[in-house]
Amino acid sequence: MTNSTEQGDGRDAADKIRTARLVDAHAGTRRARHKFLRYAEFRYRQFIKDPRQHPHGVACIHLNNWRECRDHFGFGGLETINAEIEARMLGALVEHDIFLRLADSSVVGVLWPGEGHRDIERWAAGMLDALGGAEYPVGARRVTATFSIGMCWFDRRVRGAEEALLDAMHLAEQLAEEGENRYGLFRPVKAPRAELGSETxxxxxxxxxLQSNRLRMVFQPLLAAAAEGGRYYQVWARLMTDSGKLVPARHFLGVARRHELIGGLQRWTLRRSVHYLTTAHGSPSAVRLFVNVSPEAFSEPMFEWLARIRERHPEVGPRLIAEFELFDLENRAGETREVMQRLHEQGVRIGLSGIGEKHLGHRLLDEAPVDYLRMAPGFAEVLHDRAGLVGEFMAFISRAHHADRAVVMPEVEREEQVIEFWQAGVDFIQGDYIEQPRTSPERLD
Structure with a gap:
């Protein structure tokens, strides 16, 4: 057990308890919770400074029948049970593990990876044996308790410690519905459209x-023709179902637009992308992110926030590529150009997506203040089926390069297409054939 630390930053907290095996019993107090989260975030920051180290796990241990214990033995009896739970837990923790009694029902914590040989699923099985192996005395009576343990890895760049803990807690609560001793590791998977219900x-x-932050970012790498220039990814937001499944963008972006929610989704993705870029390991040119945006994503507070980011992290702007749809430039030219200009003033690079056959000689593209030109989905197949279009496309690439713009070809699905597009002068190719989107970018060595 420990008392709350004095005020200070995460490093102060780390210095005080870095060798402690901690279960903090100050349940529900703001000070204890702040202390724990501050230290957990310190761990997270230390972790992402070196992405080659072993991942850290976070866990939530949930007392399945806590309500029954409270109803039968009162709050005093439940407190007695929880004290015994904490005592048994301490024997199963190792140096540098840190846990917090978050509520009457659960304890959350960060697990130290050790030298990389620690198996957190084996740890969870052992913890269930330690906690559920014997009855709990409450005065002259004894009670059997069951537990659920949810676990999650720290995401290397996007998710902070608090968000990973929320995943672990959500999983533990789901497992608790079975009322048995169980553990599980949070693994996002894609959700079929049928699970999503009606549009409403x-x-x-x-x-x-958006209100509860139950969203995830996924990254899909772009393969560059030139080896230099760092790594490029396109990022998207993914919804999560109550069962923890990830919902692909194609299932909900149309609904978001019709219900005027697209701006909120894009702001969420922008903020998470900037967080990634401000914490990414390596040289300033190591990673660049394409983020889909529209004029709805930007307001005065958003521009003010970007200005503050630029003051603190001037290297971020050139690594962030705000990608607008050509539709917005064609049909909302005034406000779209204004937003583009203001982003350019913040040092942000600009991209334009959705360029199809009819746009290859479009004057609008020549005049647009953009750095990257992304072809429309399906254009790779159109080009493959229509050999007569190749010359026009190569002329388009030549004009783009003359204006110092890069051309991106999405949805590349075959090996021969890769060779053809490199030969044509395409700068970046992208597609599930190359690599599927995933919740963490590749390791930056």
Missing amino acids: QLARQIRRS
Whole structure:
């Protein structure tokens, strides 16, 4: 057990308890919770400074029948049970593990990876044996308790410690519904459209997700023709169902637009992308992110926030590529150009997506203040089926390069296309054939 630390930063907290095996019993107090989260975030920051180290795990240990214990033995009896739980837990923790009694029902914590040989699923099985192996005395009576343990890895760049803990807690609560000793590791998977319900239900879920931060970012790498210049990724937001499944963008972006939620989703993605870029390991040119945006994503507070980011992290702007749809430039030219100009003043690079056959000689593209030109989805197949279009496309690439713009070809699905596009002069190719989107970018060595 420990008392709350004095005021200070995460490093102060780390110095005080870096060798402690901690279960903090100051349940529900703001000071204890702040102390724990501050230290957990310190761990997270230390972790992402060196992405080659072994991942850290976070866990939530949930007392399944805590309500029954409270109803039968009162709050005093439940406190007695929780004290015994903490005592048994301490024997199963190792140096540098840190846990917090968050509520009457659960304890959350950060697990130290050791030298990389620690198996957190084996740890969870051992913890269930330690906690559930014997009854708990409450005065002259004894009670059997069951537990659920949810676990999650720190995300290397995007998720902070608090968000990973929320995943672990959500999983533990789901497992607790079975009322048995169980553990599970949080693994996001794609969700079929049928699970999402009606458009109204999906719009409601989008709103809830934005309010509760139940969203995830996924990264898909772009393969560059030139080896230099760092790594490029396109990022998207993914919704999460109540069962923890990830919902692909194609299932909800249309609903978000119709219900005027697209700006909120894009702001969320922008903020998470900037967080990634401010914490990414390596040289300033190591990573660049394409982020889909529209004029709805930007307001005065958003521009003010970007200005503050630029003051603190001037290297971020050139690594962030705000990608607008050509539709916005064609149909909302005034406000779209104004937003582009203001982003350019913040040092942000600009991209334009959705360029199809009819746009190859479009004067609008020649005049647009952009750095990257992304072809429309399906254009790779159109080009493959229509050999007569190749010459026009190569002329388009030549004009783009003359204006110091890069051309991106999405949805490349075959090996021969890769060779053809390199030969044509395409700068970046992208597609599930090359690599599927995933919740963490590749390791930056």
